[in-house]
Amino acid sequence: MSWRLFRRTWRAQRTKLLAVAVGLAIWGALMPIVYEAFREEIQFIVGSGLIPEQLTRFGGGDIFSLSGTVALGFIHPIAVALVLVFALGFAVASVAGERQRGTLEVLLARPLSRRRIYLTLLGATVLFVALAIAAQVVGTFVGSSLSGDVGELQPDRLALMWLNGVLVFAAFGSVALAASVSFDRLTPALALSLTFVLVSYFLQIIGSLWPAAGFLQPYSLFHYLDPKGALSGTMTIGDWLVPIGVFFAGLVVALVVFPRRDLAAPA
């Protein structure tokens, strides 16, 4: 790690991080409030059969319990998109973007090894993801307090939910950063990373909406994002091992590829 590079990265990203954290905190707070305010109406609508039951279990969450509602908030496209600002956007742009702009040239001229630069950026990605998800968890806690349901949430399980979220999105970040150090231009790195995220999301959602496609879910990294399991104490070992495995796979690829790559003059 280079602390000076890390500090500069932090300073460059902190405003964006603040905006994302505030957004996620608000989103996290809204879910318990909405659950408490409209729980009976929603259950009535669902009971009437107007909404197919599968839709109420979108992405592994549900609207019949606080933990299910919180889980729904975590897998909702809004929350996913906000966390991906760092897990995908920052990670992809941090090397390939700088390389495309030509600024990586100036950084590489300093006495920093490519491994050190990579590890610093990976550390920054994990930290940003961790803080963003922490904001959502805090928002969830505050929202539950406001709605009077905080008794249903155990702090240690909230911490597990946070850790699970961090691991899954850090794994996405690791894949995105591996793509970033492998290309000279932003577009292919972004395309590769985004494809990985979208395919993962599609497999998870299609499997949750269509039982016949349920066998596809284990192939999705989002399948291992299990806030409901964390809050209800039903997480599996796979929820931990798979994201950790993907994270380290990305790390190994990047550590092998980046130092060995030829970095020709920017076009």
Add this chain to the structure above:
Amino acid sequence: MDAPSVVVPHPHLDGAADPRCSLTAVHALRTESLTKRYGRPRLGPLPPGPEVAALTDLSIHVNVGEIFGFLGPNGAGKSTMIRLLLGFLHPTAGRAEVLGLDSERASVQIRSRVGYLPGGIALYDGLTGSDLLDYLGQLYDRAPVRRAELTDRLELSERTLHRLVRDYSRGMRQKIGIVQALQHDPELAILDEPTEGLDPLMQRAFYDILDDLRAAGRTIFLSSHILSEVERVCDRVAIVRAGRLVALEDVGALLARRRRHVELRLPGRLPDLSRVPGVSGISAHDGLLTCQLEGDVGPFLGAIAGLPVADLTIEPAHLEEAFLEFYEGDDIDGNGTGHQSVVAGQRPGPP
């Protein structure tokens, strides 16, 4: 310029040369048969992609305390050479040593002792000039001891330095690039097209800075296609053509070998200079004799001594001619535009 017999001490030299390298103390930089080819290697059943030789079998050395010009048109391999020295590229064959360290194995140590100005430098637009210099300086272990002097000489005021880089002109960006490369007083400065975008006054200030660095025993590796600049500041020059070294000479010797253009105006009968050593291409018309003169001017002056000379012009040789001679009949920039990439028209200020 010959290699100095005494190495100029440097305050940061720790003598920790790579024991695996055979570099002598007078060499700041040396390459041995350095070769770089680009191309996609064989991937499984796929055939390998076409190979492009960017640099072929290049062997040069740069002495401590000299300003070394690395000259060639666009695409000749100048940037490839620099990137190999800094460890951005890995050589296909051969090796390079910088400050006694292997460029492959010790690139981080090399970069801690080298200042680098990339060609067409890109900077972080969201920072002020001052913050950018602070940040880039902090990534070294050395203090930016020359920063104040450099910003002063390049006329970068405090007010300018507190503006965002995105608001800078090209010349101001280049000045910042020069400061970031030299502010930590590196033992070796690698400068790629350093005067690009600088106005003539700033070019002159920059040449003065180079002169001072040389006087202080620092080494400068200067890549350029501005011939007059190389002629003005460099002790020795290497000329590359399509990735191959075509000349490696003392600038003075190169110029001395060049033919000077002579115009001699005389009343009456013109003398026969055909047997004077070094004189060639004689043409006489209406009392005006023109010829080319190579090497020592003594025999020529002796031959015209005593003649009623009305006017005599001996135009000094320029590196431009030497350079173009190496590329004669060649499509320099490889796109059918002949010599257009060689900037010979720019003249630096007087020494």
